[in-house]
Amino acid sequence: DAGVIQSPRHEVTEMGQEVTLRCKPISGHNSLFWYRQTMMRGLELLIYFNNNVPIDDSGMPEDRFSAKMPNASFSTLKIQPSEPRDSAVYFCASSPESERTEAFFGQGTRLTVV
Amino acid sequence: SQQGEEDPQALSIQEGENATMNCSYKTSINNLQWYRQNSGRGLVHLILIRSNEREKHSGRLRVTLDTSKKSSSLLITASRAADTASYFCATGAAGNKLTFGGGTRVLVKP
Numbered sequence: 047d048a049g050v051i052q053s054p055r056h057e058v059t060e061m062g063q064e065v066t067l068r069c070k071p072i073s074g075h076n077s078l079f080w081y082r083q084t085m086m087r088g089l090e091l092l093i094y095f096n097n098n099v100p101i102d103d104s105g106m107p108e109d110r111f112s113a114k115m116p117n118a119s120f121s122t123l124k125i126q127p128s129e130p131r132d133s134a135v136y137f138c139a140s141s142p143e144s145e146r147t148e149a150f151f152g153q154g155t156r157l158t159v160v
Numbered sequence: 161s162q163q164g165e166e167d168p169q170a171l172s173i174q175e176g177e178n179a180t181m182n183c184s185y186k187t188s189i190n191n192l193q194w195y196r197q198n199s200g201r202g203l204v205h206l207i208l209i210r211s212n213e214r215e216k217h218s219g220r221l222r223v224t225l226d227t228s229k230k231s232s233s234l235l236i237t238a239s240r241a242a243d244t245a246s247y248f249c250a251t252g253a254a255g256n257k258l259t260f261g262g263g264t265r266v267l268v269k270p
Contacts, residue, residue, distance in 0.1 A: 139203075151203045
């Protein structure tokens with residue numbers, strides 16, 4: 047398996063623009079996580095899904111952020127409109143089953159909002 | 161919000177020495193995991209210890225868990241330059257929620 051695949055790897059956008067980050071989890075994994083990593087705030091859990099259903103989105107910072115998982119093989123994280131303080135590395139991770147196993151991380155998307 | 165807090169925030173040791181880092185957490189957990197992150201890369205899972213376990217070994221790694229103190233430690237024995245990375249603890253809670261701490265930056269000098 048190719049692992050968790052995120053795209054794009056790098057994104058530079060202007061303030062106010064819409065940004066969509068994409069994630070393909072490992073086939074057969076039931077849980078999917080979106081994290082944001084910054085120097086100031088560390089690694090924050092934004093939202094996670096079990097079996098395509100959002101379970102906890104309490105980490106989503108604002109209504110400008112939204113995430114979807116239309117099927118077991120694809121998820122998106124959208125920021126609209128983007129702001130400079132959204133600049134960070136966004137990681138997607140997937141896990142094969144609930145409560146017993148490790149998470150596998152993608153390589154991340156480095157987002158820069160100017 | 162972060163569930164786990166690592167201590168120390170940074171650690172510098174000589175190759176061959178042992179590295180110990182600690183993690184404290186606040187709420188009940190199903191398991192506690194340790195991950196490594198090399199600069200600019202995604203996190204890689206190292207070891208998982210369940211809430212009913214007290215100690216676990218994997219190669220040069222030793223993890224302990226004290227649920228009464230809500231703390232865990234990661235020991236890397238006989239460190240190598242390749243162990244230079246950031247290390248994170250993560251707590252696994254009900255519903256498979258996985259929350260990370262702030263990390264410990266480890267520098268192993270050759």
